[in-house]
Amino acid sequence: MTELQKLSKQGRADYIREKLQELYPNPPIPLEHKDAYTLLIAVLLSAQCTDARVNTVTPALFKLADNPYDMAKVPVEKIQEIIRPCGLSPQKSKAISVLSQILVNEHDGKVPDDWDALERLPGVGHKTASVVMSQAFGHPAFPVDTHIHRLAQRWGLTNGKNVTQTEKDLKRLFPKESWNALHLQIIYYGREHCSARGCDGTVCGICTTTYPNRKKPKIVLKP
Incomplete structure (x- = not known):
């Protein structure tokens, strides 16, 4: 069994945060605005x-x-x-x-x-x-939309009951100072590597690394 296969939920979260920071060190806000x-x-x-x-x-x-x-x-x-x-x-x-x-x-x-x-x-x-x-104001927050909700389930970071529970679970797993960038990093990763149709929990790098023995698609519960 590899070290990644032995990872706890917190261990997976730490790996995911490190990987996303490597891929998207300075994620821009995707919505164009001026204030x-x-x-x-x-x-x-x-x-x-x-x-x-x-x-x-x-x-x-x-x-x-x-x-x-x-x-x-x-x-x-x-x-x-x-x-x-x-x-x-x-x-x-x-x-x-x-x-x-x-x-x-x-x-x-x-x-x-x-x-x-x-x-x-x-x-x-x-x-x-x-x-x-x-x-806009720099306060620590972890906005969770349906895309982040989906990825958090695929990565085993939440049980997927609803977006409110997912937000609480993610806030417990990740340090507060990472929240503002991390929710954008997850969005960008989802679009490029782990989209709703492009990955079923067995395709993208994070899914296959954190769950190397997963053979069947991960069933995602909608919020």
Whole structure:
């Protein structure tokens, strides 16, 4: 039995962190933005939509309005027309309009550097708030989307009940100072090596290294 086969869950986590740091030492934020507000809007749009698609839509949206004061004046119908390719445009356009008004009326036009205030904004759940808190304000956070949830299961880092449990499990396994970069590193690795269709838990380097005796596809529980 090799040393990797003997690894505990913590041992696998340590190996994975080292490997991802080697592959992606300085992972960029995949959503194009210029400040906390444009990042917030981009993350909101990314729900059930690819980052690449969001990045094709936001230039036109931000040309129209790239701050809450201007966005609050844009008719919801106009916002919806622009963001339609991202899907869920009726809900997302209304959320963008209303949260922009709230930022103007309650936060002096600034995105709040506060968990509770962020999560109270329409269209902003815990995952979106986590991205903004980590990438805009530098607070330790571990945003978990369906892709990270899938990889964490394949790598034996969580039992896969839901994204909330996965976030707790990952936070226990990885040091806090690594969280902000690590969630991006996992996303990039998943896209390039361990995608939903490209790997079933028996193909990519991390899967085969951490589970060399795995012969059957790893069944992943959806959140």
